[in-house]
Amino acid sequence: MGRWEPNARGRLELAALELYGENGYDQTTVAEIAKRAGLTERTFFRHFADKREVLFYGAPILQGWLVDGINDAPGGLSPIDVIGAALEAGTRFLGERRDLARQRYAIVLATPELQERELIKLATLATALADALRGRGVPDPAAPLAAEAGVAVFKVAFQRWVTSADEDSLAQIIRETMSGLKTMTAGAT
C-alpha cells in the first residue's frame, strides 16, 4: 500500500491507450486499465481523476509551454511571428511522443465526447494565447486574431503530424503550415 511503482503513470497511460484502441473508450473500465498495467485501481486514482484525464492531462502542460513561448519570444516580432515562435518552441517536447499522439488521436476521433473535450481544449488554448499576447502589449482585435490563426495552424499541422507517414518533426510541419498561411494571405487580393 502506497508502495512506489516504477513509472506507474506512464504504464497506466500506455495500458489505457491500448485498451481504448482495442475495445473502445466507452467500453474500457479503470479496473481493466489498472490490471493491464499490472497495478491497482487505487494507484490509477493516485495519478488520474478518471479515464478521460489519461487523454487530457497534457492539455494544461502544453498550454503552459505555449504561453511561456509567447512570454519568452524576442521583442520586435509581429504578433503572428510571436505565435509561430511559441508554437515551434512549445511543441518541441511532443516529438518523442508521436506514437502515443497517433494512438490518442484515433481514439479521440472515434468518440464524440472526446472530440468535444478536444474542441474545448483548443478554445481554452486560444483564449490563453490571446491573453499572453495582450500581456506583451498586443491590442485587440490583433491579439485574439493572431491567437485564433495560430490555433488554426496548430490544428492543421498537428493533424498532418499524426496522420502522415513522413518523419518531419511537428515543429517543422508547424513552420511549413505557418509559411503556407502567409503565402496564402499574401497572394490574396
Add this chain to the structure above:
Amino acid sequence: MGRWEPNARGRLELAALELYGENGYDQTTVAEIAKRAGLTERTFFRHFADKREVLFYGAPILQGWLVDGINDAPGGLSPIDVIGAALEAGTRFLGERRDLARQRYAIVLATPELQERELIKLATLATALADALRGRGVPDPAAPLAAEAGVAVFKVAFQRWVTSADEDSLAQIIRETMSGLKTMTAGAT
C-alpha cells in the same frame, strides 16, 4: 388543434431568449417559453426539438449559406479570398438579427453546455468549408488551412459585432478582420 399561429416560430424564439436572459438557460422550461409566447407546448415542439434547438437551429442554415458562398465565388480567387467572399455573402442575412444575436451570445457565454455546442458548431462549419474548397479543386493542406483561418476570422469578427457599440455591419467587420489577418501575416518575417 393544429390551428395556424401567426409567426409562432419567431414568437417562441423571442420568448425563449427573454426567459434565458432573465432566469438563466438551465432554469427555463419549455412550458414557460410557450406560456410567454402565448402558445402551447405542443406548438413549441412542432417548431423545435428542445429548448437548446431554439439557439442552434440557425447553424445548418448559416453553414449552407457559407458553402453556397464558396460554390458561387468567382473562379481565379485564391482559397483565402474565396473564404472571405463566402463569409461576407453568407452572413449578409444576419444583419437584421443583431439584437437577437447579442441576446443569444450573452446566453451562450453564460452556460458551459451551450459554449460546448457552439464550439462543435464552429468545428463542423470549418469541416464543411474545407470540403467545399476541395470541391473547387483546392488541395490539402491549403483547404483546411484556409477554412480554419476563415473560421478564426469569423469568430473574432462575430464577437466584435455582438459586443461593440458601433453600427458597422457584420460583413464590414468581417472584411476589416480579414484585412487585419492579411496585414498581420504580410508584415511578418
